[in-house]
Amino acid sequence: MENYNVFASRVVSKNEPLAPGHRACTGCGEVLALRLCAKAFGKNTIVVNATGCMEIIASQAPYNSWRLPWIHTLFENASATASGIEAAIKVLARKNRVPESEINVVAIGGDGSTVDIGIQSLSGALERGHNFTYICFDNEAYMNTGIQRSSATPFGASTTTSPAGKKSIGQSTWKKDMPAIMAAHNIPYVATACPSYPFDLMNKVEKALATKGPAYIHVFSVCPTGWRSAGNLSVRYGRLAVETGVFPLYEIENGVYKMSVEVPELKPLTAYTKGQGRFKHLKEDNLAKIEARVHEEYEKLLEKCNLSAVEEGK
Amino acid sequence: MAKRVGIESSIAVADTVKMCDVDVVAAYPITPQTHIVEHIADLVANGELDAEYIPVESEHSAMSACLGSSAAGARTFTATASQGLELMHEVLYVASGMRLPIVMAVANRAVSAPLSIWGDHSDVMSCRDTGWIQVFVENGQEAVDMTICSFKIAEDPSVLLPFMINLDGFHLSHVIEPIIFPEEEEVKAFLPNFDYKYRLTPDHPVAMGDFATPPLFTEARWAHHMALVNSQKKIVEVWNEFEQKFGRGYKPVETYKTEGAETLLFTMGSFSETAMTAVDQMREQGKNVGLVRLRLWRPFPFEEIYEAVKGAKTLIVLDRALSTGGPAGPVASEIKAGLYNKEVKPKVVSIIGGIGGRDIHDYDFINIVEHGEALAKTSDIAPYEIYGVRG
Structure with missing residues (x-):
């Protein structure tokens, strides 16, 4: 970030609860998100890590890269362990066996451990x-085991278990709407975030920690290895996901939806899909179909946020 | 003063959990275990036990929540059976590998299919190698005493291993027995608070559950194995201390009328008391029969077993589980393996019985001894037999 020291040095903690030296891939958007979240955790936090990329690279x-108390047990049980x-x-x-103090318990997992195998425990x-x-750090597939599809993989993405081929478009199902499922539990706080919007992400983490009761944040995490995208473009792809409406940023506080980043005019989908190897097989009509769905979902979200539909250059 | 009351074993276990001042209980309902956790939930609801009761959505989460609470330094208890134990199977390895002293009662029950809610040991036999301390109790009194001892053993800094108390589903879990309850103060004096120095706390950050590469994994497993093997010393020590304080003593292997016996029956769990009655009857008829009862299943006390069986001609091991397609019943297989290199040893006959809740009466034990002795004499011994099977 340009002028980081001018704008951010006073507002962002220089503490690094997630220490450098971990084994994440070059350009990993997920570990960037995790690092920012860790800054927001503060000292009084216990981290429960589901099996996955972020567990493997740090432990x-x-x-071990964690300067906070940290526990990893299994893939699908981070929420139960946190319970x-x-x-x-x-x-x-x-029982006066330990001093009374406000300790945050934070469970973290990838999309596989959250929206698939761990959804029951969560x-x-x-x-x-x-x-x-x-x-949930959502990089839209099982990246740690080698880019297999999950129920968070977007329609049309080619993965090793939803490969594009003569008779396959790649992933043939639409991404599971996990924030909506979380909101249906009537918990006090649900949000989506992306490390390309670092202050929004950190604010949401702080808000979640301050919430009494369960809170859920779904963090869009660009994965250059799995998406076959350039490692130096991870932050840009995160912004493009928001600007095209693919991954809108919003909060649901006590059931009330609020858009965090309003996009006056959505960019064309191809601005986002271009340069990602997982989408390169998609034809124009495929992309048009996906874009229509993205716009439809975006409009539904705007309605929930009580905002009028934006002009999308139709 | 200790009180003697008529009470169902499951309720007695729950009352004992209260006396042990357990901090966290995470459990999911499954027959025939449910009475234990229902009663604990009652005790918590009525303010008689100050604990967090987590009504989880599955047994997998029950054991996973136990991992978390134990890692955070809370005395932790759960109970399960059968499919529930199978569902938490992968979590069991994590509990022991991470050295978390969780105590779990298992009301042993058959495993589907076909569905059977009734008792046998097939659920726990699949957990043989999970790295937990495992005992089998013979009656409700022992279930109570073992629960008190289990926390003291498991939480000892020299042990730090999870502890599984197996009590036969229905045959023990649902039976009303006269049970002597110690005073809560006596239990508190015997069982100190759990003071876990590695607990998860921001005051002293620790990392638990790192992954191990090939240069480290073998040593990590070896350390776990040695901790389990060495725990026997502490187990015996705590049982002896319990005997001094409460007057009831327990050993890894118990014998009944084994002196000079040519034929020995070998049992685990609630079979043992019925088998004792059968041995009495056979002794009265002049038959030279005795009984060996195995209480400690893991760590496997082979030397004690050998001492108890080496003088006999025939050892009839009665397993309450079938090792489907295997060489013998699971307990019999281990005993055979242990005896193989010994010069002096009995001939081992493996009998499987009482599976899926089928009763084994005193007269059945007499039949089993007669049949087992005959089998031992034939040159062509069947590897094992299922007693009373209609085929």
Whole structure:
């Protein structure tokens, strides 16, 4: 960021709870997001990490990148593990066995561990109302195991288990609307975020931590390795996802939708898909179909936010 | 003063969990375990036990929540059975590998298919290698005593391993017995608070659950294995201390009328008391029969087992689980393997019985001994037999 020291040095913590030296790929948008989130966690936070990229890159014994108390157990159970930690903190303080203090419990996972295999455990923890924050870092496929499709993979993306071919467009299903599923649990705070909008992301994390009860943040995380995109363009792709309407940034506070970044005029979808190897097989009509769906979803979201539909240059 | 009350074993276990001042219970309902956690939920709801009861949405999450609470330094308990134990299977390895002293009661039950809610040991036999301390209890009193001891053993800094208490589904879990309850103060004096020095806290950040590359994995597993093997010393020590304080003693392997016995029955769990009745009857008829009961299943106390069985001609191991397509019942297989290199050893006959809740009566044990002795004498011993099967 240009002039970082002028604009940001006073507002962003220079602490790095996630230390440098981890093993993330060059240009990883996910670890950038995680680093920013970690800055917002503060010292009084316990991190529960589902199995996945962010766990593997940070925790090769005997090294660990976390300067916060950190636990990894399994792939699909970060929310349940966090439930146990939250309950333990509560009861031990009540019994005067540990000093009373505000400790944040944050569970983090990728899209696979959140929207697929861990959705039951997450749903259970939200329904039970544990005071914790769950952050999903969505890079739209199982990247750690080699780019297999998940239910968060967008329509048309070619992955190793939804490959494009003569009889296949690639991923043949539409991305699961996870924030809406989370909102349906009637939890106090749900938000989407993207590290290309770092202050918005960090503000949302702080808001989630301050929330009494469960909070959920869905973070769009560009993956140059899995998307076959240039590593130096990860921040730009994040912005383009927002500017094309592919990944709008919004909050749902106590059921009330609010757009975080209003886009007066959506850019054409191709501004975003161009240069991503996972979309390169898509034909014009395929892209038109996807763009129509993106606009349709975007308009629905605007309605939920009580905003009028923007001109999309139709 | 200790009280003697008529009470269902499951309720007694729950009351004992309260006496142990457990901090967190995360559980999911499954027959025949449910009475345990229902009663704990009652105790919490009535303010008799100050604990967090987490009504999770699955057994996988039950054990996962237990990981979290134990890692955060809370005394943690859960209970399950059968499919529930199978659903939490992968989490069991994590609990032991991360050295988290969770205590779990398992009301042993058959595993589907066909669906059976009734008792046998097939659920826990699939957990043999999960790295937990595992005991089988014979009656409700032992379930109570073992629960008290389990926390003290599991949480000991020299052990730090999860502890599984197996009590036979229905045959024990649902039976009303006279049980002696110690005073809560006596239990508190015997069982100190769980003070976990590696707990997750921002005061002293620790990382738990790193991944291990090939140069480290073997050593990590070896350390776990040695901790489990070495835990036997602490287990015996705590049981002895329990005996001194409460007057009831337990050993890894118990014997009944084994002196000079030519034939020995070998059992685990609630079979044992019925088998003792059968041994009494056979002894009265002049038959030279005794009984060996295995209480500690993991770590496997082979030397104690060998001491108990080496003088016999025939050892009839009664397994309550079938190792489908395998060489013998699961317990019999381990005993055979242990005996193989010994010079002096009994002939081992493996009998499977009482699976899916089928009763084994005293007269069945007498039949099993007669049949087992006959099998041992034939030159062509069947690897194993399922007692009473209609085929």
